[in-house]
Amino acid sequence: MSKEGEKGMSLIVKTITRLTVGLILLYGIYLVLHGHVSPGGGFAGGVIIALSFIHLMLAYGKEAAFKKLSQSAASFFESFGAILFLTIALLGLIAGYFFSNFLPKGEPFRLFSAGIIPLCNIAVSFKVGAGLFAIFVALVLLKLDSEKKE
Amino acid sequence: MMVYLLCLVLFCCGLYCILRKRNIIKIIVGVIISEYAVNLFFILTAYRIKGRSPIFSTGGDISNMVDPLPQALVLTAIVIGLATTALLVALAMRIYEKYGTFDITKIRELRG
Amino acid sequence: MGNFTTLALFCFSMLAVRAVNSQGTLVYSLGGWRPPAGITMVLDGLTAFMLATVNLVAFLIAVYAVDYMEKFTSKWKFYSLYLLMLAGMNGVLISGDIFNLFVFLEIASVASYALVAFGTERHELEAAFKYAVMGTVGSLFILIGIVFLYSFSSTLNMADMANFFGEKGPGNVTIMVSVLFIMGFGLKAALVPFHAWLPDAHPSPPAPISAILSGILIKSLGVYTLVRIFYNVIGVTPKLSSVLMFLGALSMVIGVFLAIGQWDFKRLLAYHSISQIGYVVLGIGLGTPLGILGGLFHLFNHSVFKSLLFLNSGAVEYATGTRDLRKTGGLFQKMPLTGSANLIASMSIAGIPPFNGFWSKLIIIIAAVQAGRYGYAGWAVLASILTLASFTKVMKYVYYGKLEEKWNKVKEVPFFMKLAMAALAIICLFGGALLIGQINRAFLQPAVEVILNGRNYGAMLFKRIL
């Protein structure tokens, strides 16, 4: 990708990235948290969170992105998401069924409503975001390796 | 009816690409196009004339919402498609690394 | 870790067999939603039978892998993918909802694509790519079929759908869906027009993976789903069953003809997989009780002896480093246990009387004759004879004959590999016992009844729920 060494793209791209990457991350988090009252949800939000890190990585090179989210942290978040999701499902057993919606439903259209659904959204977003980031990193590293070999 | 047919034509474009093209990236492109077509077909079957999106709002009536179930299923199908595509791309890149080409007529160690 | 999990799964599936015997069909609704709204898991005779088969073979292969996988890097990745694949297969078997079935089918398929490329050698990558593209196309066909079914019947629950089709009767949509599913699941099961990926994908990976792919993956993803959807959901018509029989017979004969000219040990076995799947589909396609019994019994037997054969080929490769039949020879003196296990498995697959393969083939052929399909019976006998011929070749070139100079240092394989092979060989030897009254009634008969019940599946399930 990079024309001038390993350290990322040109100054314009870097500046714009610095301004937008936080907004993208915030938008992803917003989509996750409001998944049960408006369009969006765990998948879309998770992918956007992953995209914000990928954006950082494309613009600044991989070191900058790893400083924010190292690979072990990514794998930790992925496992954390999976375990959170399964825990919610298993807690449902107390209420009678696997995946039963055991929390109080609350008042519709509020942020804190709909029982387990927001929690599930958060879990799924962790999982999707970290998982996609891991896939991308693996592919990029593979490519860098093969270029080095040539 | 006509809409369904156009959608299936899109699917067949992808299928043609998978069956006839001799380049790995083109094959992946074909797979992606077919996936799109299938997802579109699913959403098309859910549409209701003059329907509204399946999100409740205060005071709105719910009688003419479109079918929410296919939308949920398509969300799942999209992510599954993404996972498959990522794996295919990883395989393709490894193949490029080993053989130095994307052309499958040159990648023939195994015989039929 | 992997071994304990698979052992636990095997124990659970044996419990499942018992539960089905004592209580009949069990239904579990996830999340507490009533069936058309939520997802259900269904445990009936067919599911229990398949679960027991899959987990038995998977457990033994996991035992085998303990020593075999020492040659490869990153063992933990192998075990993760192996268990994910197993989870996918179990999910497919136990699911009562058609989209859920698709999701679990994808888990198993994605894991198997990655497993085929496990060694990351050139030919493995190529085989994996071919397999992944074919598998994805198959999945897309299945998904389109599901869209048609959903749009037509407006439900995803298989029991509900069976009721719907029971009222509606066959029509154009049924034909279209049948064609889509035959293409999709045929691709997964490697029936003959769609078999191109199998001879590449099955020999390339390490032996335990070949064994599980060939032994149980194509059956639980291909044959089981085909049977479940055609017999219990859509309802089988005479035309459909003749198509199934024709495809089965075609696979049977073409597979064995392609196999007989092969010199690569594992590739030969892969072609035999196509041929044996043909037997299973032929038996089930006959639609008579005896034919279905034979088909299912052959499915069980094939899982056992084909995994055993692949494990044997793996042992030969482990010890000598080659799998070309022309380069080996006389290994029986050096590896007596592998040799005798292979002898048992070969006789079993070729249908020599005391072994299990003989009984199931005999039942299928008798059923074909009883149903008046003499042609198909003749083909089955022909394929059986050719199978015998090609395995005679294997035994002659690998285990008997003159021991070459360079194999003098060959040793018998490590303990766990021997253990797994011996266990499978013993099952081969006594597999015929499954036909004896009590065991038959407990294990095979409930599965046959489920298939024979046809679309009453739906009505029966709803009776259990309410």
Next chain:
Amino acid sequence: MIELYILLIFMIIGAIVAIELKDLLSSVIAVGAVGLGLSIVFLILKAPDVAITQLVVEILCLIILIRATLKRDLPFSTTGRWFLNTAITIAFISAFLWMAVQALKDLPEFGYPIMKVAGTYLKKGLAETGAANLVSAVILDFRAYDTLGEATVLFTAVIGVLTVVRRVGRKKPDGIIEENNE
């Protein structure tokens, strides 16, 4: 509904362009155009959730594919039996389409789904789950098991990719090679 037809035809043209272009990078970008068109179609069809997801997944797909194809060669070879193979493929596809047309006649007409199961969701969804977004309610409550499976597919793909990109697959008979886990 005329815009739906226009977009669909645009997507088909985009797909054909993507298939027939000789340059891999342009071909991948044409796929991106198809994907964006698909996202707009989802919006027209009143599926905002799917539209958002499709959009972001599309972007991710595009980035991955561009990473894979950048600065890569493109040999095109036409084999000897090109005409025969194409003829077979087209015959197969037309047979497929013909059967599809027969079957489509029996489906409920476009715009009037039956909604037997979905009807229950519409009626009971808000009261029983408390989520205003019905799609969220379906994927995370009514059919949460599907979502679990789907997350597992993604997990499998992550491990699969990590498996595939390993540098050394088999240990050599002699000499020790250290594991390289990314």
